Structures are given as structure tokens and as C-alpha cells.
Amino acid sequence: MSGRRLLADAEPVSLWHGMHGSAPVTDKLVGRDSADLVVVGGGFTGLWTAVTAKRRDPSRDVLLVEGEHIGFGASGRNGGFVSDSLTHGLAHGLALWPESLDRILRAGRENLAAFAKDLSDAGIDAGLRLAGKTVVATRPHEVLALEAVSRQLAAHGEDVTLLTAAEVRADVHSPTYLAGMRVRSGGGLIDPLALAYGLRDWALRLGVRIHERTPVTAISPGLVKTGEGSIRTGAIAIATNAYVNPLRRLRRYIVPVYDHVLATEPLPPEQWESVGWAERQGMTDAGNQFHYYRPTADGRILWGGYDAIYYFGSHRGRAREQRDASHELLAKQFMGTFPQLGNLRFTHRWAGLIDTSSRFTPYIGTDRSGRVAHAIGFTGLGVAFSRFAAIMMLDALAGRPVPRFVGSRPVPFPPEPLRYLGVQATRAALAREDRTGRRGMLLRTLDRCGVGFNS
Numbered sequence: 001m002s003g004r005r006l007l008a009d010a011e012p013v014s015l016w017h018g019m020h021g022s023a024p025v026t027d028k029l030v031g032r033d034s035a036d037l038v039v040v041g042g043g044f045t046g047l048w049t050a051v052t053a054k055r056r057d058p059s060r061d062v063l064l065v066e067g068e069h070i071g072f073g074a075s076g077r078n079g080g081f082v083s084d085s086l087t088h089g090l091a092h093g094l095a096l097w098p099e100s101l102d103r104i105l106r107a108g109r110e111n112l113a114a115f116a117k118d119l120s121d122a123g124i125d126a127g128l129r130l131a132g133k134t135v136v137a138t139r140p141h142e143v144l145a146l147e148a149v150s151r152q153l154a155a156h157g158e159d160v161t162l163l164t165a166a167e168v169r170a171d172v173h174s175p176t177y178l179a180g181m182r183v184r185s186g187g188g189l190i191d192p193l194a195l196a197y198g199l200r201d202w203a204l205r206l207g208v209r210i211h212e213r214t215p216v217t218a219i220s221p222g223l224v225k226t227g228e229g230s231i232r233t234g235a236i237a238i239a240t241n242a243y244v245n246p247l248r249r250l251r252r253y254i255v256p257v258y259d260h261v262l263a264t265e266p267l268p269p270e271q272w273e274s275v276g277w278a279e280r281q282g283m284t285d286a287g288n289q290f291h292y293y294r295p296t297a298d299g300r301i302l303w304g305g306y307d308a309i310y311y312f313g314s315h316r317g318r319a320r321e322q323r324d325a326s327h328e329l330l331a332k333q334f335m336g337t338f339p340q341l342g343n344l345r346f347t348h349r350w351a352g353l354i355d356t357s358s359r360f361t362p363y364i365g366t367d368r369s370g371r372v373a374h375a376i377g378f379t380g381l382g383v384a385f386s387r388f389a390a391i392m393m394l395d396a397l398a399g400r401p402v403p404r405f406v407g408s409r410p411v412p413f414p415p416e417p418l419r420y421l422g423v424q425a426t427r428a429a430l431a432r433e434d435r436t437g438r439r440g441m442l443l444r445t446l447d448r449c450g451v452g453f454n455s
């Protein structure tokens, strides 16, 4: 069946928004207000910042403003893979921060443990399952690469098992798998919008004031202007991810990239039997352009990634969230991976914005006044990292130093048209490496400069 036919019944909305709804539950801000701390953005980063600020000091008046509704952005659209990595994977951490990697790994593990504990203490049931993940090789050269990665992971204390083609196919039945790497430590899966809504409710219980449908139009130290009002404040935390940053000077540190996702209808038991997948862990493939896929609590498969799209001029907009070519390609690739699922239909198709930074990890710090903090550049790995980033933003606002791996400035992206040309050239080079197994000159040069493009 063609990709188009498979998508014929798909609603143009994130599965998570379809499941949990997407209506605001708080009023918009109208008129003048004041607060000790204003948080801009109601995704994971903003919500963790507001919650953490209140837990540190219950008497602090914390106000969170969100332009649409809580969980509108990437936090309500992502794959729900939870990872303890603060370096966008071990190999990247080893390449960029070899001397401090052990400390960063420890911080990441502590963050994940505290993340799970916070959810449990706050009674947030977001289906967190720390079942690890499986990475699969689907091209011959990726088999060798997996072996190398698995040795690295084992050397750094991860619970990792290399699987032959027969072993990985015995677990999850796909004829495309040539080898696998089962990693049982370091993460798992969650329902991301249940997490965002759980954090929202926790924030409200702690006394955070939230105003949805309240876009911030301008920021200066001490003052936040919104669509229909303004807020005087001692401190501001910007958590607007890949959206147009209210502070112009921060815009060059990320490029907004659309990442596309599909969700199937729930599989009947005989279809689940045909794919196996007993532990229902998250799966990714090993290439640069990778798919991520996972079962959901109601028996669907969420399938996303591969075709991350950057639009000239960093253009964003609702119309960009539905791209037939990307969604149809994803549908075809899904059927190639699980041909036994025959006529399974997709029920949801959507895209979300990833804030790609040139070093793949967020840039966290404050402006010169020390009163406006920011955390941007998660590069597709922010579900658990956002909790750590929130702590770093609050530390920075309190005048405490932020570790270099997040606090130093990433190399900025150049202005257009160089930006667009650079991104396209890098994407082509990454795709070429996926096809041939050879890292070309452009990628090797970027590696030497510690920069790149990822999602």
C-alpha cells in the first residue's frame, strides 16, 4: 500500500494531544502584574524551572507565561524517550569533554534518578518505564559501528548486550535488522504530555501562577511585555526552545528543525504477536538519519524521526507541521521495517520543532545583568535534560557558576543564506555517510571544530 493510502485516516495532530487534549486550563494575562520570577514557556524546561524555584523557596512569587497552552511545543509532541545523557550520547561526550566526562555522566545519572523520584513524590503518573532501549543496525557498516559503541558504553558502566541478527530479530521481529545493541540502563519511556500536565498541576499546587495564551513580545531586565499586559520582575527564565527567542542575541545559537512523527492505530493481539517486542522498550536505528519508535500504553506504535527539515530563514509556522513527503516516507519505511503489519493504518501525523545547537547540547546562562537566564539547544534530547537545565538556570540567576559543557557559548550558526546552505550540505554529508559508511571531508572538518547538525 502506498504511504499516502496508509495516511488517509491520520489526524493532523500529535498523538499525545489527541489522547490528553490541548485546551488551556488557566486564564491569559491581561493588564499589569509583578512577580519575583517570570518563566517564559510552558514546556518541560519552563515547568521544571517554576516547580524547582518554588521548592527552593516557597515564598518566592513565581509566574509562568505560555503563548499557547502547556505542552503545546516539543514537550507535547516528542517520542517520550527518557535518557540520562547530558552530552547527546556517550560518543559525543567523549569527543567534546573527555576530561570532565565522568563528572558529567554522574550528574546525568543523578538527574535521571531524581527525575524518577520527583515524579513518584509528586504523584505524577506519566507511565515512566526505565526499560532502556535497543539500537539496531540496518546496514552492514553499522554492525561494526554498534560493536564499537557497545564497547564504549560497557567501559563506562552501562548495562549493554550486543545482539546478532538472529538474536535481535528474535526479540523484535523485523527482517531489516542486521545486529542490535540492547542497553538496559540509562533511560526508558514516558508519556510526555502526561508528564507536562503532571508538572503543570504540581506547579499550581506549589503556588506557581500560570497564564496560558499569553505570548511574550519583549523582554528587558526587570520587565516582561506580553500580548495584553506586562510584568515587573526581579528575574526572568527563558524556556522557549526552538520558537523565536524573545532575546534577539540568542537566536543565532539554534536552528529550528521540524521532526516528523506518526502513530498507528492500536495493534490487535495477533499483530503484537507478529512483532514480538516482549519488553516494549524504545527502539532506534544506528544511522545519522535515524528512526525512533516505541509502543504506547494503549498498544500503538509511535514511529518518528529520519527526515528532519530546516526551512530557509529559520521559518516556522503551523503549515510546516504537515509535510506529505516526510510523513509518506516515514509510513513507507515503517512498512519496510514491519512488513507483517500489512494494512495497519496510521491515526496521527504531526511534527514538532527541535532546537538544534551546533554542539548538540543546550546553552544555559544569563545575560550581562544576571537577571535574564536562558536554556536553549536541547537538539532533540530534552525530556530528562530539561530538569537539569532548570536547575542550572536557577543557579545562574542566583549567581552560581554553570558547568562549561552547558555554560559556554556554542558556535553560532551563520546568517542566511550561508545558514541554509550549511545545513543542507551537512545533511547531505550525513546521508552519504549513512549510505557508504564513510565520514566525508566536510563532517571530519566539522568534527575537528566540535560543531555539527543533528536532531
Ligand SMILES: Cc1cc2nc3c(=O)[nH]c(=O)nc-3n(C[C@H](O)[C@H](O)[C@H](O)COP(=O)(O)OP(=O)(O)OC[C@H]3O[C@@H](n4cnc5c(N)ncnc54)[C@H](O)[C@@H]3O)c2cc1C
Pocket (backbone or CB within 6 Å): 040, 041, 042, 043, 044, 045, 046, 065, 066, 067, 068, 069, 070, 071, 072, 073, 074, 075, 076, 077, 078, 079, 080, 081, 082, 083, 214, 215, 216, 217, 239, 240, 241, 242, 243, 244, 246, 259, 260, 261, 292, 304, 351, 352, 353, 354, 378, 379, 380, 381, 382, 383, 384, 385, 386
Ligand atoms: C518530534 C520530537 C521528538 C522528540 N523526541 C524526544 C525524545 O524522544 N526524547 C527526548 O529526550 N527529547 C525529545 N525531543 C526533544 C524534547 O521534546 C525537547 O527537548 C523538550 O520538550 C524541550 O522542552 P522545552 O520546554 O524547552 O520546549 P517546548 O516544549 O517547545 O516549550 C517551549 C514553549 O514555549 C512557548 N513559547 C515560545 N515562545 C513564546 C513566547 N514568546 N511567549 C510565551 N511562550 C512562548 C511555546 O508555545 C512552547 O510551549 C523531541 C522533540 C521533538 C520535536
